[in-house]
Amino acid sequence: MSPGHTGVTTAGLFDSREECGIRDVLDRLGDKWSVQVVVELSRGVRRFRELQRALPGGISQRMLTLTVRRLERDGMVSRTVHPTVPPRVDYELTETGRSLAHLIRTLTDWSLRHHDEITDHRVHWDAANPGSGIR
Amino acid sequence: MSPGHTGVTTAGLFDSREECGIRDVLDRLGDKWSVQVVVELSRGVRRFRELQRALPGGISQRMLTLTVRRLERDGMVSRTVHPTVPPRVDYELTETGRSLAHLIRTLTDWSLRHHDEITDHRVHWDAANPGSGIR
DNA sequence: CGGAATCCTACGTGATACTG
DNA sequence: CAGTATCACGTAGGATTCCG
Numbered sequence: 001m002s003p004g005h006t007g008v009t010t011a012g013l014f015d016s017r018e019e020c021g022i023r024d025v026l027d028r029l030g031d032k033w034s035v036q037v038v039v040e041l042s043r044g045v046r047r048f049r050e051l052q053r054a055l056p057g058g059i060s061q062r063m064l065t066l067t068v069r070r071l072e073r074d075g076m077v078s079r080t081v082h083p084t085v086p087p088r089v090d091y092e093l094t095e096t097g098r099s100l101a102h103l104i105r106t107l108t109d110w111s112l113r114h115h116d117e118i119t120d121h122r123v124h125w126d127a128a129n130p131g132s133g134i135r
Numbered sequence: 136m137s138p139g140h141t142g143v144t145t146a147g148l149f150d151s152r153e154e155c156g157i158r159d160v161l162d163r164l165g166d167k168w169s170v171q172v173v174v175e176l177s178r179g180v181r182r183f184r185e186l187q188r189a190l191p192g193g194i195s196q197r198m199l200t201l202t203v204r205r206l207e208r209d210g211m212v213s214r215t216v217h218p219t220v221p222p223r224v225d226y227e228l229t230e231t232g233r234s235l236a237h238l239i240r241t242l243t244d245w246s247l248r249h250h251d252e253i254t255d256h257r258v259h260w261d262a263a264n265p266g267s268g269i270r
Numbered sequence: 271c272g273g274a275a276t277c278c279t280a281c282g283t284g285a286t287a288c289t290g
Numbered sequence: 291c292a293g294t295a296t297c298a299c300g301t302a303g304g305a306t307t308c309c310g
Binding site: 008009010011013014021022024025026027029030031035039042043044066069070072073074075093095096098099100101102103105106107108110111112114115117118119121122125126129132134135 | 143144145146148149156157159160161162164165166170174177178179201204205207208209210228230231233234235236237238240241242243245246247249250252253254256257260261264267269270
Binding site for chain 2: 271272273274275
């Protein structure tokens with residue numbers, strides 16, 4: 001092992017080309033709102049408007065509907081309609097959804113640990129590569 | 136605790152509204168190629184064309200350039216230019232990049248564990264919600 | 271070989287209006 | 291309240307061409 005190496009190897013980390021089914025999960029993590037919705041629902045049951053108001057940045061009705069529908073379709077969120085007037089709809093994480101919340105926690109932990117490092121590196125890289133257009 | 140509960144709680148999993156710096160990382164994980172590039176580089180040093188041919192699905196030159204540049208900007212990948220003719224450029228994971236590879240391994244593990252479950256749930260949901268347009 | 275520059279298209283997202 | 295329906299827009303990504 002080379003001098004100064006801290007011991008993080010990745011040699012046999014990924015067996016074969018097994019990235020096939022992973023796209024689905026990464027697409028959800030990558031879209032603009034799913035992670036925030038799961039995080040908010042990890043704090044408890046939420047109604048539609050409740051959820052909307054809780055999300056920082058201000059999600060539109062349309063996008064919140066799309067986001068919770070997709071999460072429901074994947075089995076991460078349960079949707080309970082109360083036949084009252086005015087209507088009341090409760091959203092809650094399923095067992096799988098709670099597992100996803102823990103995965104997201106792992107992600108945020110990693111992000112927090114490396115955030116400053118990444119930001120600093122970007123500043124230096126941008127200074128060394130003026131007008132590259134990369135973002 | 137309710138009967139039948141398997142013990143996965145998420146009550147105090149996320150302290151406050153700490154999703155601020157996480158967007159950067161999620162954007163990289165969410166785009167189409169970054170994860171595949173990191174996975175391929177976790178197997179060893181790669182040249183530009185080498186990397187391009189290794190990625191299933193066929194990445195364009197443009198997108199490979201953008202992807203490795205962004206990873207380089209974030210400090211995940213090092214880029215070494217050999218001043219020969221024809222030119223030779225080597226890409227390699229940095230220490231932080233190898234840490235990211237391990238995080239991605241955690242993601243793929245979770246995906247593989249829940250892939251069948253998610254797929255099955257989608258089939259049933261699509262059958263129960265015909266013509267919803269949700270994907 | 272390893273790009274950069276340009277053009278083009280599809281899709282995710284936002285804003286607004288309407289409904290049961 | 292909890293949506294649905296439409297339109298409008300920006301940008302990620304693909305295809306192509308040219309360069310050192």
